[in-house]
Amino acid sequence: MNKYWSNITNQIEPYVCGEQPQDKKYIKLNTNESPYGPSPKVIEAINKCTNDDLRLYPDPNCQRLKSAAAKYYNLKADQIFVGNGSDEVLAFSFLAFFNPDNPIIFPDISYSFYPVYGELYNINYKQIPLSEDFSITPEDYSCENGGVVIPNPNAPTGRYLEIKEIKKILDSNIEKVVIIDEAYIDFGGESAVSIVNDYPNLLVIQTMSKSRCLAGMRIGIAMGQKHLIDALERIKNSFNSYTVDRLAAAAGEAALLDKQYLKECTSKIINTRENVINQLKELDFDIIPSKTNFIFAKHRKVSGNELFMKLKEKAVLVRHFNKPRIKDYLRITIGSDHDMKMVIERLKEILS
Amino acid sequence: MNKYWSNITNQIEPYVCGEQPQDKKYIKLNTNESPYGPSPKVIEAINKCTNDDLRLYPDPNCQRLKSAAAKYYNLKADQIFVGNGSDEVLAFSFLAFFNPDNPIIFPDISYSFYPVYGELYNINYKQIPLSEDFSITPEDYSCENGGVVIPNPNAPTGRYLEIKEIKKILDSNIEKVVIIDEAYIDFGGESAVSIVNDYPNLLVIQTMSKSRCLAGMRIGIAMGQKHLIDALERIKNSFNSYTVDRLAAAAGEAALLDKQYLKECTSKIINTRENVINQLKELDFDIIPSKTNFIFAKHRKVSGNELFMKLKEKAVLVRHFNKPRIKDYLRITIGSDHDMKMVIERLKEILS
Structure with missing residues (x-):
C-alpha cells in the first residue's frame, strides 16, 4: 500500500x-x-538493419512482417496483428474483446498470466477445472460467458486438443471471441489458423519465442478475421504506436521466411x-x-x-x-x- | 461498432x-x-549481442540499462524504470498512479496521447488552457485533481518551463503524482531529475527516440523515488514481463554511456x-x-x-x-x- x-x-x-x-x-x-x-537468416537481417536508420521510428503497421506472416499462414496481411511478444498481444486482446461484467472463462490450470490480465483490466473471470488427466472438455465451455481463452497445447500441462474439439468450443461461443493461445503449436499440434476464415470469433495467438528461437526479440502474432485485427490495432494505437522495434520487425520477417x-x-x-x-x-x-x-x-x-x-x-x-x-x-x-x-x-x- | x-x-x-x-x-x-x-558505440553494442543468445529472454529487470541510467542521472538503479518507448512508460504510469474518478489535469495544448490514455483506462481528465502565448501558468495546476501531467518542454509548442516553476506545481500537489514528460529536455532545458530525491510525488519520463537518435529501438525511461518505480514495475509485470528486447537493452545502455x-x-x-x-x-x-x-x-x-x-x-x-x-x-x-x-x-x- x-x-x-x-x-x-x-x-x-x-x-x-x-x-x-x-x-x-x-x-x-x-x-x-x-x-x-535463431536462423542464420535472422542474424543476417538484423545485421543489415543495424545502421543509421535506427534514428527513425519503425513502421507502426509492421507491413513487411505482416506480409511475411500472411504468406506463411496463407492469410491476408490485414488478418495479422503484431506485438511485443505474445504477452503484449494477449494483454491487448483482453482489453479489445472483453468487458468487465461478463466473466470470461479459461482452464483452472493454464498460463498463469490470464488471471493477472483479468485483474489488470478489472475483467471478471471464471476458471473451468481440467479433467483428472488434465485434459480440456469442450462441453465445459458452452456455459454463459463473456469470452474464452484456451491455450493449445495447454501450459504447463503440455496437453494438446484436436482441432475438431476446438471447433466445438468455437461453435458453442459463436457470439463471443475465443482466443486460442498457440505459443507451443509448432511442436506437433495442428494450428487453428487453418479455420480462421470459417470463424468470425476466432483469434489465434502465436509467439516467436519458442519454436522460432527468438525469445530475446519479443515478437508475438495474432491471426483472425479483419474485424478482430482492427480491434487490436485500435487498442495498440491507444497505448503505444510503435511496439515492435526496427530490429525485431526485421528478425520476425526473416524468421517467417525461413521455413x-x-x-x-x-x-x-x-x-x-x-x-x-x-x-x-x-x-x-x-x-x-x-x-x-x-x-x-x-x-x-x-x-x-x-x-x-x-x-x-x-x-x-x-x-x-x-x-x-x-x-x-x-x-x-x-x-x-x-x-x-x-x-x-x-x-x-x-x-x- | x-x-x-x-x-x-x-x-x-x-x-x-x-x-x-x-x-x-x-x-x-x-x-x-x-x-x-545513433552513436557508433550503440551500433557496436547491438552487433555484439546479435548472436545465438537471442534465443533467450532478455533480463526482465533491465539491470544493466538501469545501472547505466543511474550512473548518468546520479540516481540509484531502483529509481529507474525502463519501457518500450516513453509512450509505453506513460501508458503504464496512467494505470499505476491515477484512478478513474478523480480527474487528472494537463495542458489543453500538449501531447495528444494524454487524452487517449485517459480514455483507454477510463480515467477522467481536465485540460488546463495554456496562456495566450502558449506558456504554462503553474498556479493553474493547484486546483483539486487526481494527478498532473506536464510535458517540459511542451509539445507541440516547444516552450520550456523553468525548474523553479515546476517546483511550484510539485509543491501544490504534494499528495498527487506529477509526471514531467521530458521527451525533449536535452535540447536546452534543465531536467527535473535533479530534484527527484526532494519530491516523493515526482516522476520524470524521458525517451531515447529524440536526443539519443534511437526512435527505431523504442526505449523510454522513468525516474522517481523507489515507491513510484515499484508501482510501474507492478503494472509492467501484470502486462508483459519483457517489454525491452535484448538489442534495445544493449542499445540503450551504450547510448547512456556515450555522453x-x-x-x-x-x-x-x-x-x-x-x-x-x-x-x-x-x-x-x-x-x-x-x-x-x-x-x-x-x-x-x-x-x-x-x-x-x-x-x-x-x-x-x-x-x-x-x-x-x-x-x-x-x-x-x-x-x-x-x-x-x-x-x-x-x-x-x-x-x-
Missing part, C-alpha cells in the same frame, strides 16, 4: 516469470526457451522430447502427453518441491508451481540432447 | 502518429526524429535550430521560443493547412494539427543543415 499508487497498483498480484539468472552457471530449463539460436530452419529446430526438439520421456518413465516419472517443447512430469515417490530444490542445487533450473493439483509436477523445458543427458544424470543421482 | 469488440474498443479514438512513409522520397520533418544516426555523442548531436541541432529560426523570421513567420528539436511556427499571411499541403507537394513532410488555437501553426522538426536549407528554399518558392 502506498498513497501514490492507484487502486489497481495496490490490489494487483503481478505475474511472476521464470527465474532469469544473469550468469550462465545453470542448465536453464525453466522458461521454455529454445536450445538453438526450413523452423522445421529442423522443431524436429530436433520433438525427437529429444520423445527420448527424454522414455528415460523419465524408466526413472518412475508419470508424464502428461506433450506436444510442446517441455514435459510436465511427476515422480511417483519424491515431491515436486524436493526435486525442484535438489535439481537447482545441482545447477539445473526447471519450473515448479506451488499450486493445488500440480504441486508435485515439474515443468522441464526440452534443451539440447547434451543438456537433457545431464539432467537425466542429475535425476539419477538425486533418486538413487 | 462491432459485436465482438469491447466497449472500450468501440468508444476509443486512437492516437494518430505522424505519417511514416516507407519510401524515402520525403524530407521527413514530421515526427521529431534525429537527423543523425560525448549526446552532447555533439544536441549541440548541432540547437545550432541548426537557431539559424532556422532567424531565417523563418525573415520569411514572416512568428515562432514560439523552442528548447526542443522542433519549431512551432505560424506564418503571418498563409494558413497552416495551405503551407502544410504545399510543402508536402514539394516532398517536405512537417506536422500540422487541425485543432483550435494551433491550426495555423506548423511543427517542423530540426533536420540536418542540408535538410533545413532545402526547406527554407521550398518555403521561399511557396511564399513568393
Whole structure:
C-alpha cells in the first residue's frame, strides 16, 4: 500500500516469470526457451538493419512482417496483428474483446498470466477445472460467458486438443471471441489458423519465442478475421504506436521466411522430447502427453518441491508451481540432447 | 461498432502518429526524429549481442540499462524504470498512479496521447488552457485533481518551463503524482531529475527516440523515488514481463554511456535550430521560443493547412494539427543543415 499508487497498483498480484539468472552457471530449463539460436537468416537481417536508420521510428503497421506472416499462414496481411511478444498481444486482446461484467472463462490450470490480465483490466473471470488427466472438455465451455481463452497445447500441462474439439468450443461461443493461445503449436499440434476464415470469433495467438528461437526479440502474432485485427490495432494505437522495434520487425520477417530452419529446430526438439520421456518413465516419472517443447512430469515417490530444490542445487533450473493439483509436477523445458543427458544424470543421482 | 469488440474498443479514438512513409522520397520533418544516426558505440553494442543468445529472454529487470541510467542521472538503479518507448512508460504510469474518478489535469495544448490514455483506462481528465502565448501558468495546476501531467518542454509548442516553476506545481500537489514528460529536455532545458530525491510525488519520463537518435529501438525511461518505480514495475509485470528486447537493452545502455555523442548531436541541432529560426523570421513567420528539436511556427499571411499541403507537394513532410488555437501553426522538426536549407528554399518558392 502506498498513497501514490492507484487502486489497481495496490490490489494487483503481478505475474511472476521464470527465474532469469544473469550468469550462465545453470542448465536453464525453466522458461521454455529454445536450445538453438535463431536462423542464420535472422542474424543476417538484423545485421543489415543495424545502421543509421535506427534514428527513425519503425513502421507502426509492421507491413513487411505482416506480409511475411500472411504468406506463411496463407492469410491476408490485414488478418495479422503484431506485438511485443505474445504477452503484449494477449494483454491487448483482453482489453479489445472483453468487458468487465461478463466473466470470461479459461482452464483452472493454464498460463498463469490470464488471471493477472483479468485483474489488470478489472475483467471478471471464471476458471473451468481440467479433467483428472488434465485434459480440456469442450462441453465445459458452452456455459454463459463473456469470452474464452484456451491455450493449445495447454501450459504447463503440455496437453494438446484436436482441432475438431476446438471447433466445438468455437461453435458453442459463436457470439463471443475465443482466443486460442498457440505459443507451443509448432511442436506437433495442428494450428487453428487453418479455420480462421470459417470463424468470425476466432483469434489465434502465436509467439516467436519458442519454436522460432527468438525469445530475446519479443515478437508475438495474432491471426483472425479483419474485424478482430482492427480491434487490436485500435487498442495498440491507444497505448503505444510503435511496439515492435526496427530490429525485431526485421528478425520476425526473416524468421517467417525461413521455413526450413523452423522445421529442423522443431524436429530436433520433438525427437529429444520423445527420448527424454522414455528415460523419465524408466526413472518412475508419470508424464502428461506433450506436444510442446517441455514435459510436465511427476515422480511417483519424491515431491515436486524436493526435486525442484535438489535439481537447482545441482545447477539445473526447471519450473515448479506451488499450486493445488500440480504441486508435485515439474515443468522441464526440452534443451539440447547434451543438456537433457545431464539432467537425466542429475535425476539419477538425486533418486538413487 | 462491432459485436465482438469491447466497449472500450468501440468508444476509443486512437492516437494518430505522424505519417511514416516507407519510401524515402520525403524530407521527413514530421515526427521529431534525429537527423543523425545513433552513436557508433550503440551500433557496436547491438552487433555484439546479435548472436545465438537471442534465443533467450532478455533480463526482465533491465539491470544493466538501469545501472547505466543511474550512473548518468546520479540516481540509484531502483529509481529507474525502463519501457518500450516513453509512450509505453506513460501508458503504464496512467494505470499505476491515477484512478478513474478523480480527474487528472494537463495542458489543453500538449501531447495528444494524454487524452487517449485517459480514455483507454477510463480515467477522467481536465485540460488546463495554456496562456495566450502558449506558456504554462503553474498556479493553474493547484486546483483539486487526481494527478498532473506536464510535458517540459511542451509539445507541440516547444516552450520550456523553468525548474523553479515546476517546483511550484510539485509543491501544490504534494499528495498527487506529477509526471514531467521530458521527451525533449536535452535540447536546452534543465531536467527535473535533479530534484527527484526532494519530491516523493515526482516522476520524470524521458525517451531515447529524440536526443539519443534511437526512435527505431523504442526505449523510454522513468525516474522517481523507489515507491513510484515499484508501482510501474507492478503494472509492467501484470502486462508483459519483457517489454525491452535484448538489442534495445544493449542499445540503450551504450547510448547512456556515450555522453560525448549526446552532447555533439544536441549541440548541432540547437545550432541548426537557431539559424532556422532567424531565417523563418525573415520569411514572416512568428515562432514560439523552442528548447526542443522542433519549431512551432505560424506564418503571418498563409494558413497552416495551405503551407502544410504545399510543402508536402514539394516532398517536405512537417506536422500540422487541425485543432483550435494551433491550426495555423506548423511543427517542423530540426533536420540536418542540408535538410533545413532545402526547406527554407521550398518555403521561399511557396511564399513568393
